[in-house]
Amino acid sequence: MAISDLSTPGADALFERVPKATLRAHIVERLRLAILAGDIPPGAPLVETALSERFDVSRGPLREALRQLIEEGLVVTVPYTGTHVAELSVEDVHEIYSLRTVLETFAFEQVWPRRDDRFRAELRRRNDVLIASIDAGDDRASILNELDVHGLVYEASGHKLLQRAWHGLRGRLQLYWAAHHRAHGRRGPKRDSHDSYIEAAFGADFDAMKAEIADHMRRGVETTEKFLRSMPGLSGKPKRGVKS
Amino acid sequence: MAISDLSTPGADALFERVPKATLRAHIVERLRLAILAGDIPPGAPLVETALSERFDVSRGPLREALRQLIEEGLVVTVPYTGTHVAELSVEDVHEIYSLRTVLETFAFEQVWPRRDDRFRAELRRRNDVLIASIDAGDDRASILNELDVHGLVYEASGHKLLQRAWHGLRGRLQLYWAAHHRAHGRRGPKRDSHDSYIEAAFGADFDAMKAEIADHMRRGVETTEKFLRSMPGLSGKPKRGVKS
DNA sequence: GGATCGTCGATTGTCAACAATGTGTCACGA
DNA sequence: TCGTGACACATTGTTGACAATCGACGATCC
Structure with missing residues (x-):
């Protein structure tokens, strides 16, 4: 599948300048949107294999996308254990x-x-x-x-x-x-x-x-x-x- | 090589809590230190293959470490073109x-x-x-x-x-x-x-x-x-x- | 001589397989 | 019944190979 198949025209130019050029950038957006929309609620686990299947990419780009969301504070991870959507306190x-x-x-x-x-x-x-x-x-x-x-x-x-x-x-x-x-x-x-x-x-x-x-x-x-x-x-x- | 070989005891507990558990965490620290100490000056290119050889890891963890430093604003990247240390304006x-x-x-x-x-x-x-x-x-x-x-x-x-x-x-x-x-x-x-x-x-x-x-x-x-x-x-x- | 186009090398992007780790479970014994 | 230990499974961490893309260089044509 070509990258261009995933393009979502000008639908959500809300955040920063969006490269759209790489799979990773795409996934960051889609995953962030899924989290912020409540599609994946706070506390829910984010299993890499499941997500990579859902977004139809391999785990490499997906993990990099997760790193970015972790840095944004939307996602929390524990080494060798699991990753989940940040919770609310x-x-x-x-x-x-x-x-x-x-x-x-x-x-x-x-x-x-x-x-x-x-x-x-x-x-x-x-x-x-x-x-x-x-x-x-x-x-x-x-x-x-x-x-x-x-x-x-x-x-x-x-x-x-x-x-x-x-x-x-x-x-x-x-x-x-x-x-x-x-x-x-x-x-x-x-x-x-x-x-x-x-x-x-x-x-x-x-x-x-x-x-x-x-x-x-x-x-x-x-x-x-x-x-x-x-x-x-x-x-x-x-x-x-x-x-x- | 075992991960423990890379441990740098209590030398630099300056930043946040340091997991030390994964290669990625290690590289983030070492790379950040190298940049902040001026070892790799602003504007200098960060070539993934060169860095992965320098730190003796594969490109996967290294890329994830780069993502984190990008999010911290210390590193800038252009897709398919190159990565370099952030510059000063x-x-x-x-x-x-x-x-x-x-x-x-x-x-x-x-x-x-x-x-x-x-x-x-x-x-x-x-x-x-x-x-x-x-x-x-x-x-x-x-x-x-x-x-x-x-x-x-x-x-x-x-x-x-x-x-x-x-x-x-x-x-x-x-x-x-x-x-x-x-x-x-x-x-x-x-x-x-x-x-x-x-x-x-x-x-x-x-x-x-x-x-x-x-x-x-x-x-x-x-x-x-x-x-x-x-x-x-x-x-x-x-x-x-x-x-x- | 200048512009244009193709080629080549360098670099990053992506993938699938394998290794390391942590967690829950289940049998076993006190 | 309760504690304990080993074991299997789920999940993340890591790796090396392959594909896509970009920028520069040089040949070619006008």
């Missing part, structure tokens, strides 16, 4: 959101003084997309669109290292929200929670924006924590035999 | 230090309210080690010790994600300072630059500490930028044929 939630508060504030500090009209227009546009998906009741899309709105701030900062850091956080966030969606369904981002964020972003008061970011994160950590506490199974040991 | 320096200012301030925010005596004692200890190596004129050690002093703040924060972020920044910083040392020699961290930092860390005024962090980073970016501008060759294209 309450401490992680606190860490993610506290760090995100710092990073997003920093990102806004970079963008704010520039009074960038292109940024504002794009922010408006992405927010409209988000609102539309919320109103349509499409939770899967809403989660992604919400992250896209926030992601714009990092992109606009022009700070590559900061974007990289956001990318790492984004993946874990998606892991949580996907689990949340899978458990409760129809409980994506709320309109009003985001309205105040956008309003502040378009305002003139930077301190108000900082406060709004902190508030937004507080709400996020609250929701996610409540969810996790209601699902103690998610941070348990991976069960042998759960099909991937 | 002035923008990178600005990004690293600006992000580090934010992260280190955040780390101190976590540590400060606790009035942790163990932290203060360890800070004193590591600082003494640093001073000793500076006075001894050992630049190589001084660079590492200086990073160790700062690293303690991240460790004491107890924030795993923050430590992870610091680890990524730390590697790049080491890359710069190693190149700096190699070029100029005998120009490691200065005593007086660090004295004010430590003084503030032991003081009671948190705002003063924040200002000191910002100052410290300003000095760092200034030195590093001046160095880079004096060595334009470091950000050039990798030359084919440079031995690794």
